[in-house]
Amino acid sequence: MRVKVTKNKNSQSFYVIKDVNVAGKRTTKIVAALGNENQLREKHPDYEPLVWAKKQAKLLTQKEKANQNSLIKSFSAAKLIEKDKQRSFNVGYLFLQDILSQLGLKQACKKIQAQTRIKYDLYNILALLIYARILSPSSKKSSLAYMQEMLGVDLPNLHDIYRALSLLSERKEELVSASYHHSINVKPRDTRILYYDCTNFYFEIEVAKDMKQYGVSKEHRPNPIIQMGLFMDA
Incomplete structure (x- = not known):
């Protein structure tokens, strides 16, 4: 680091600067603005302003080198990594968090929770299940293990997840309507324009039940099917 002096009509100012590379180009960066000549003479009457400024530049250089050496030592290749301590986290759910916050599901879950006696956080469980289903679809137990890799989330227990599934199923229409x-x-x-398509999917059962009824199957299978329609806007 070095001292830079800028002069004007009435005084001169002192700065500590250092060389840096920005986008492959060499330039300088101001590390500290020390003040103008009059201020330095008033604060440090025992020193000439330039002498005091150079002393500060030397101290800042020594401090920076000490910090660099400390950082290098902390990343020693010989240092053992502590066992069973999580050091990396998944933040891929953060962009989903932003979308989910706009869908009104938190308010809908709060309304449902207020009408029941549940103690767990229904929205937290729903949100985490959605994140896990999109990013790493698996069983609920495996999803809970995946949630442990997420940064800064409030982890539910597995029993509460199973309890929440029943409640979410019961109040599904409210949540779908809100979203x-x-x-x-x-x-x-x-x-202004709506596109409609439909398809069907079959179940490997022999007896029709509830929504699963016999019909014309695209696979030509003699199994009960469910018809599904899809609307899309322009």
Whole structure:
């Protein structure tokens, strides 16, 4: 580091600067603004301003080198890594968190929770299950293990997840309605034109039950099927 002096009509100012590389180009960076000549003479009457400024530049250089040496020592290749301590975290869910916050599900879950006696955080469980389903689809038990890799989340226990599934199933229509109503915040809809498509999928069972009924199957299988329709806007 070195001292830079800028002069004007009435005085001169002192700075500590150092050379840096920015985008492959060499330039200088101001490390400290020490003040003008009058200020330094008033604060440090025993020194000439330039002499005191050079002393400060030397001290800042020594401090920077000491910090660099300390950093190098802390990353020693010979240092053993502590066993069973998590050092990396998954932050891939953060962009989903932003989308989910716009869908109104938190408010819907709070309303449901207020109407029940549950103690666990319903929205937290729903959100974590959505993140895990999108990023690493697996069983609920495996999803809980995946959640432990996420940065800064409030982990539920497995029993509460199973309890929440029953409640989410019971109140599914409210949650779907809320997310559809607020989805315009994520992506505006153009309903001037609607596209419709339908398909069916079969179940490997022999007896029709509930929504699973016999019909014309695209696979030509003699099994009960469910018909599914899909609307898309322009």
